[in-house]
Amino acid sequence: MSGLRAFRLMVWAAIVVLGMFVIVSTQRSGRSPTVETSSGTAKVGGPFSLVSHTGERVDNQSLAGRPYLVFFGFTYCPDICPTTLFELTDLMTELGPVADGFEVLFITVDPQRDTQEALASYMTSFDSRILALRGTAAETDAALKAFSAYAKKVPLEAGEYTMDHTAGVFLMKSDGSFGGMMDMHEPRETRLEKLRRIARDQVTGS
Amino acid sequence: MSSGFKLTVKLICILAAMLLSTSAFAHQFSQGDIKIGHPWSRVTPSAAPVAGAYLTVTNSGSQPDRLTGGSTPIADRIEVHQMTMDDGTARMRPLPDGVEIAAGAAVELAPGGIHLMLIKPNQQLIEGSSFKATLEFARAGTVEIEFVVQRNPTVETGSGNEHGGHTP
Numbered sequence A: 001m002s003g004l005r006a007f008r009l010m011v012w013a014a015i016v017v018l019g020m021f022v023i024v025s026t027q028r029s030g031r032s033p034t035v036e037t038s039s040g041t042a043k044v045g046g047p048f049s050l051v052s053h054t055g056e057r058v059d060n061q062s063l064a065g066r067p068y069l070v071f072f073g074f075t076y077c078p079d080i081c082p083t084t085l086f087e088l089t090d091l092m093t094e095l096g097p098v099a100d101g102f103e104v105l106f107i108t109v110d111p112q113r114d115t116q117e118a119l120a121s122y123m124t125s126f127d128s129r130i131l132a133l134r135g136t137a138a139e140t141d142a143a144l145k146a147f148s149a150y151a152k153k154v155p156l157e158a159g160e161y162t163m164d165h166t167a168g169v170f171l172m173k174s175d176g177s178f179g180g181m182m183d184m185h186e187p188r189e190t191r192l193e194k195l196r197r198i199a200r201d202q203v204t205g206s
Numbered sequence B: 001m002s003s004g005f006k007l008t009v010k011l012i013c014i015l016a017a018m019l020l021s022t023s024a025f026a027h028q029f030s031q032g033d034i035k036i037g038h039p040w041s042r043v044t045p046s047a048a049p050v051a052g053a054y055l056t057v058t059n060s061g062s063q064p065d066r067l068t069g070g071s072t073p074i075a076d077r078i079e080v081h082q083m084t085m086d087d088g089t090a091r092m093r094p095l096p097d098g099v100e101i102a103a104g105a106a107v108e109l110a111p112g113g114i115h116l117m118l119i120k121p122n123q124q125l126i127e128g129s130s131f132k133a134t135l136e137f138a139r140a141g142t143v144e145i146e147f148v149v150q151r152n153p154t155v156e157t158g159s160g161n162e163h164g165g166h167t168p
């Protein structure tokens, strides 16, 4: 009698544990797709022209026909910017030659402090396929506008300042249209799949 | 169901954290009622002007205390900052008054939330290296610690940051 009871308890416990597992896994997979729409398909993708840390001009025309990733940041950012760059480096290493199928652009929102020399040194720590781009204040504003992104200089004490900025990664298709956002908090497999999908979006292939 | 479910998940998190904290990798420092758990700093890109550093502070005393900043031989200074994400926009602000640790409470300084920021590091932070630092507390005074340099947090939270930044 008591043995049966113990057995029933164990079965119930097993059911509860399995049920929790199901709830957790469905919650996890169900959460990510909302990110894609949240940033608004409004008017992402427009004219911009900037200079890379290697000294070449990169604009929406030179990128025509190529899918690419764009994100905004600055080197005085200790957390989200270098983390995004390190994680992109890891993802690109895992994808290997597949990652040759798209360009990755890191646009500085702080051209005042992020000189081409500073960016060139900074970028030696990441996948060499990632380009850091900077422009004049006007060129930077135009680039922000092209992606409906946001950046604002915020003064701090002693003449110092920080930058508020849009943090997500924009995925741009080979026809220059917006292909959604990639959030670094999404599961790794989701991010890899998004990158594989954007890499497949070649003018000749699709 | 949901509160019981949450409690169970919390319990699992706590158990996992306990398991991890007993690993050889974890390290801690203490001074009076203040205990500093696993101070770590993120690897920095070449010539980075700043570096983020993280840890857990536990205050076992009966009075609140306040972490106000610190110093290290490898940077100009250490400040307490807060990162917030609001509608896709990242914002970082110094917390000039530091962060309060209530009596008997623990505060986690973690990526994406309240963190320490090394201003103008004079060397690149390489994975696996470590450096000494002095933390300043309003009540406990100074606490000598050593940061280890890691590329990623010890606890991989995976998809969400629900476990991060739980203040008392």
Ligand SMILES: [Cu+2]
Pocket: A078, B081, B082, B092, B115, B116, B117
């Ligand atoms: Cu900071």
